[in-house]
Amino acid sequence: MSRQGFTLPQGMETDWPALVAASASFRHDLHRHPELTWQERDTSKIIRVSLAQLGIPYRICAGTGTVATLNASSSGRHVGLRADIDALPINEATGLAYTSAHDGCMHACGHDGHAAALMSTAAWLKHHEASLPGPVTLLFQPAEEGGHGAKKMIEDGAIDGLDCIFGWHNWPAIPFGKAVCPNGAVMAGNGTFRITLRGAGGHASQPENTRDPVLAASAVTMALQQIISRRITPQNAAVVSVTSIEAPSGETVIPDSAKMAGSIRLANAADRPLIEGLIRDITISQAKAYGVEADVEVFPRYDATVNHVAEAGLMRNAIAADLGNDWHFGEIPVPIMASEDFSYYLKEIPGAFALIGADDGHGHHEPCHSPRYDFNDRLLPIVTRIYARLAGAPLPAQSTLLNDQP
Known part of the structure; x- marks a missing residue:
């Protein structure tokens, strides 16, 4: 797609397959135009263009970060949903049609997919804004890859007024359809x-x-x-x-x-x-x-990412509602020894972070930070549903669950 941002055909705002397709197209566009930590100027621009097209007000936060809030006047529980947006200094070796156009820079950790899932969530929540039980703030955060972006977002007021916050990371070492979201430490x-x-x-x-x-x-x-x-x-x-x-x-x-x-x-x-x-x-x-x-x-650098018990329970319920009761992947020990600056948020307010499996047997086993890594687009509808459920929004029909195809 050209750099037009996240777009849905007029009258298709509640069409779930159209939303899923738009999310994948947006992800591929972000993948083709990666930017390094604290350099996410074009990425933040296309995110803000997309929010404006969806009719969602936003403000600039921490330079290249963006914070948008829906149903802002509600007195209900204020939920935060976060995505990171930066890429890594890696030469891509995937050979994909949407491979990175920037030498030495690649979305090798799936932040393009994280941002796309949050944007499709934004589109779904906007159309169902009147049904939301409380405010929902979307955090498009820069500089997760060692740049302490979450800390800068907090310092710039990104979580002011939030009652809780949720985040996630795709994880190729976990099978597709499985996840982990423990009480306590999930990442080191x-x-x-x-x-x-x-x-x-x-x-x-x-x-x-x-x-x-x-x-x-x-x-x-x-x-x-x-x-x-x-x-x-x-x-x-x-x-x-x-x-x-x-x-x-x-x-x-x-x-x-x-x-x-x-x-x-x-x-x-x-x-x-x-x-x-x-x-x-x-x-x-x-x-x-x-x-x-x-x-x-x-x-x-970062402290351990430590889930709060109540919020981890809420996120587990949301995951189970979409992945089924056998969603938990007990074969991976937690905390995993990788790190996440989502830890900053969880030190300030209640929240939870999940690792959601990407390996579906079709090339999505390559580890994060590999030049051969590519985000699994099949995660986009799943995470959109999980985020929408955490926000209290109506959901599309359950029948498409794990078979949703971008």
Whole structure:
């Protein structure tokens, strides 16, 4: 489709197949025009054009974010529904007809689908606005991919007046038709670290005359792996991963320095100070043992995404109403160790977050952040129904359930 935004033919506002088709077309347009964290200018423009075409008032929030409210004057429970909109710095390798038109940028996590599902929800709720039991606010949020977009949205008043908030993420490791939405933590907290090891380089044939940062980096890597196995209780899920070591030099040259980087994941926020302190202490002591100095930087990112019990129950009921009573996928342990900045919202107001399965056996098994990943469009009608149910809107006939095709 051309960049006309989300459109429905006149008189087709209640036509469910037309809504589903429009949602998929909108998703493909967003996929073709991805934008990185805090650069979502055209994405936010097309979202705002679409809201205006639907007759839904909105305001700009956190720069490239957008907040729209329906049934604003109602005194009923004020529900928030959220979608993230940013893409990733990845070269797409799907070969799809709607593949990214921007080199080095791709919707590799499904935020295009999240935004499209919220827009089709907006269209459905607008037509049934008079039937809504309370206000509904739609949050099109930028900068989820490490940019703390939710925090900026909150600071700009996005959740002011909300009684609760709901969100979701597609998940290729879960079969289509299944989901998880636990009480408590559903996704882990995270952080990153950077280490610089400074030694003294020299000739590879004379290591005794050097202070080898490469050897020190190897020792630090091995030692950091003991944090989880020996210093954190096994009941608390946590991960420390060294993800890169850089020490470029010639084959016969021991370099002066080496750089390391890595990732932290944790389910229990109380473990964060311990893990961060151990990374610093272990790195410095290991480096000293090899005659090398170490500079350690640790960067907290997101806390765990922790569902509130009552709201998680509401979301589970909405999921079960559409996916059936056997919707729960018990084979995936929660919290999963990926992270989400939806955690910011849940620290401020009650709410819940769900992971909804994407793998239908037709190529939607590729993991998020893969260059071969593509969002499963069959999730669009399901999530639109779940969101509409959470908002208290009338629903289309149940008979089309999992067989809805964009």
